[in-house]
Structures are given as C-alpha cells and as structure tokens.
Amino acid sequence: MGEFDLIRRYFLPLVGQRESRSLLLGPGDDCAIQRIPPGRDLVFSVDALVEGVHFPRNYRPDYLGWRALAVAASDLAAMGADPECFTLALTLPAVDECWLESFSRGLKSASEAFGLALAGGDTTSGPLTLSVQVHGTVESGKGVRRSGARPGDLVAVSGTLGNAGAALDYLSDPAPSADMLAVLEHYHRPRPRLDLAEAVRQFASAAIDISDGLLADLGHILAASEVGARINSDRLPLSPALSRLKEGRAIDYALRSGDDYELCLCFSAENWDRAPELLKSQVTLIGTVEAEPGLYLDGEHWALEALPSGFDHFRSES
C-alpha cells in the first residue's frame, strides 16, 4: 500500500467526523480552508510526540492515536476555546496495516469525543513521530492567557492530580492492582477538559493545562502574570487510588507529574462567587494568588526559578 492509498483508507474517514462549523475544505488540496465566524478568533496549538520520548516504544497504536489528539486538544481547553479541526503530520517507519488500522481507530474515537474534524496532514516515511495541530475558536478577545492572574485571585485545579504520573511507574507491571488499573486509564486515555472550556473563558482570569506537573505549570502562570501564589498540598484533589498510596507519594505525584491534562485556573473572588455549580463541582480551590513573587507551598517559600520549569527534553545536554 502506498502513501496515497494509506491516506485514503485510514485517514479520510476521519474527515467530517463532526459538523465542523468552520471547516470549508478538508484534506486533498494544497491547503485546507477554514472560515472563522465573525466575532470569533482562531486559537491554535501544535504538539510533537516522538516514540521513546513522549510515549513508550511499541505503545498500543489505538492509545497513541487517542493520546496525540488529547494532548493537543488540552491546550484548547486551557484557552477556553471550542474545538474545530486538526492536522496530523505522521512519520512512520513502514506501512503496517494492523498498526494503521488500530492507530486510526484510536484517533477516530478521540476525534469524535473531542469534536475535532481532520482538516489535513502529511504522511511520510521515517522514525515514528507525530505532530498534531488543533484549531479552535473563541469569542474575539476572550481567549484566556497565562498572564491574567492578579493578587487576590483564587487558584484552582480541575479533576484529580497525579494519576498519570503514578501510572507511568506501573506501565510495565504485569499484574496491576485494581487501583492501578484505574490510574492506568488516566495515562492511556487522557481526557482534555474541553467540557470546562466555556466556563474557563467566562470566569477564569488565567489558565494553563497541567502537562508538566502542577508546580511547573502554575509556575508558568506566575511568571507570565508577574505574581506569586500560596497553595496547600493537603488541598490537592486525589483519586481514591492515589489516596491509598503511602503518605507523601500521592502528593509528590500530584505536584510534579504531568500527563493528566487537567487544568490549573485562577479566578477573581467575584467571578468565583458567580461561577455556576457545574464548574465548582469539577474544580478544587488549592490556594491564592499573592503580589509577592514565588510560591509558598505549605508555608515554605520557593523562588520562581527554583520551581521545576517543566519537562525539559534537552536537560541532559544543558
């Protein structure tokens, strides 16, 4: 099977998985065309995933297809944007029809689940690498940035933290406990918080998705907003499985591990008061924004530079 047949068989079925309100022309021409409705902005983000770096070697292709789109879609949720479409640049060592069938199945489930239609792509031979760019839209000027946190704001996180990080330690466990099966699901099937996007853009002053761990990603908000924060680790929301881990380990996962793709959000007290119960039921307040730079974690002060700066793919060379 050649490149063109491959695209036709495995990827074209993903076109128009949903009514994309804005996609006028999908794959097959020199470019795709999107018509952004008047009064809305285009919001877009690209993520690269490399075998052996962002996902394990010989990772299940259907999990990979889901994951590639989930990771990128999470950035749309963090801006408060509604999903529209995506492009996929896929580099494959060889045409393995079983692999492609499984990969495209995972990608299709994610495409349906997240409401993202395939707009275009490029498929070539080479080491297994994916690059996914997602496009969303938001009312003009309403995209939520990292830089909007103000002293007095409340700091919140969605869902529960640390599950995917714990899962990574159990990926090769041949007989995982029921608890670990539950957290493995978080790693294999991350669910970007697109369900919160509307509430984020209506109520949040700043937002980021937690891909590198809470300390690193909250650090990015604090740096961009030129503020500090005070948070308490005993307020961090944990899943039942993590709560049963030995003391300290769950908190460590929750503070330092990413891959959950939950959101870290800031709200002015006024906006928090008028936020709907639907939002409040999905997020947990963990602290406050302060004027003094740096982070007070359980009363201990960390300079911003002392916080982990996120997963650095080149740290060994630095």
Added chain:
Amino acid sequence: MGEFDLIRRYFLPLVGQRESRSLLLGPGDDCAIQRIPPGRDLVFSVDALVEGVHFPRNYRPDYLGWRALAVAASDLAAMGADPECFTLALTLPAVDECWLESFSRGLKSASEAFGLALAGGDTTSGPLTLSVQVHGTVESGKGVRRSGARPGDLVAVSGTLGNAGAALDYLSDPAPSADMLAVLEHYHRPRPRLDLAEAVRQFASAAIDISDGLLADLGHILAASEVGARINSDRLPLSPALSRLKEGRAIDYALRSGDDYELCLCFSAENWDRAPELLKSQVTLIGTVEAEPGLYLDGEHWALEALPSGFDHFRSES
C-alpha cells in the same frame, strides 16, 4: 542549554519578523491566537520533513531552515493566499548551538522573504524531523482549488522546470560547473511563488504547486477536476543551464522532478486574455484542458492511472 532557553534564544527573535496583520498572540502561551479579518478565509497546510528522506543527512542547517518554510509556503501560493504566520514542530537529536544558530538564521531569512511570522511551535528531542504549518488568508470563497479546471482552459507553468531535479544529481559533485551551480541554487533556495498569489486567485481556475513533478501534479488537477489535458513537451520552460543538457534529459527533469516549487495553473481563455502582463511574463502556456480524461503528451495518450502519482514515501512497501 535547555529547551526553554533554546526557544528563547533561537526562535523568539522570529516572532514579529513582519507586521502580521492577523496574529494577536504568538508563542509562549498554551495556544496562539489569530484574528482573521472579516471577509477573508483562513488557508493552511502542514508539511513534514525528515532527515534522509526529504533532505540529505548532514544538510546545511541554514538551507534546511529556508527549505522547511519554502516548501510549506508554496502551498499558500498555489491557493492564491497571502502569507500570515507559521508554526514549527522541531525534533532534534541534541542541542548543537552551531546547528541551531545556522538553522534559525535560514528560517529567519525565509520568514522575512515570505512574510510569515512565527506563531508557535514545539521543540523536543528525537530524530531530526520538522513539521511546518503555514497560515495564509484569502478573500472569502476565493481560495483556488485543484478541482476548478474546465475543458478549453489553458495550462500554464510558472518559472522554469526541472532545475532542482537536475541539482539533486549534482549535490555531491565536488567541482560543479557554472551551469550546475545555478541549478543547485534552485534546490537549496526554493522560492515559493507567493509573488503570483494575487494573480492566481484573480485569474486561475485551478492551481497546484509542483512538488512531485509536472506529470504527477498536473495529474492531481486532472483527477480533481475530472478532465484531461494535452501538453507539448517542447513548450516546457527550461533554464539556460538545463537547455544545455543533452537532448531529452532536461525534458525528463522538467516532467518528472519536483522540488522546484513552481506552480501549474489553469486559466479560462477569457481570464487569460485579461490577465496582466506581470503574470504573463512569469508563466508559460504548455497546453490545454480537454474533456477526455487522461493526458496527451506530445500526442501520446496516458491514462490518468499511468501517470506518476507523486513521490510515494512508502512505495517500496507497497
């Protein structure tokens, strides 16, 4: 140097290389934001480049930086779109500052030359692979597709053909002739025909950029438009260097080799008559569109399926 310093040092200087009329928020947040002016459509395309597949191993990084953006920008020209901005997903085996300095210099020259501002990206470790997505805009509904060719239209190509293909055969020549130095420049510094974009969208009925060779790319227009064509190889525009090659070789390069990133265009007779001299001086008429499917090349009929279908990265496996 870590990933974040690397981005700061080598890539942030590319932001706002030009006044992008539409880019509201560039790199550094979860997403970039673009505001498409009312009455215009977003036009976008992604291209992946893999070392050893799309460019030689140990290729000069400044050439690579230029090439990556040129290849992608060429798709905008083929739609008749005006360039706006781009994203870059870059996978690098290691941080080599000399490499990065040279690569970002090449990318910056291209960014300035093509009027494309850096909007965002992702940098990770892995085998050398690039994925570039370009964004342009066009008056709503005016994006030129492959499917618009009609019987009676004239077939034209821009510039001269076959230069980059000839260059590929001389890349490792230690002492190239003056002729070959001239064609090598075509390979190393492809110039997407953004200068023709406005004329393309005003006058062309169908367009494609010639990345896989004239036969393959004209074949894509004929397939999408459900028409045929009649062309004469003695009308193919050749550079002086190629004209001096032994008979037949230049024509073969012109018909079958890509990488020139010139345009293949169709015009109704009426539109051709009223096209400006500026356009006519840059393109050469090589034939006509016919109702009968397939291609008459110098009087010999080729079924559409018999035309090369473009460079197929997986053909060896098919």
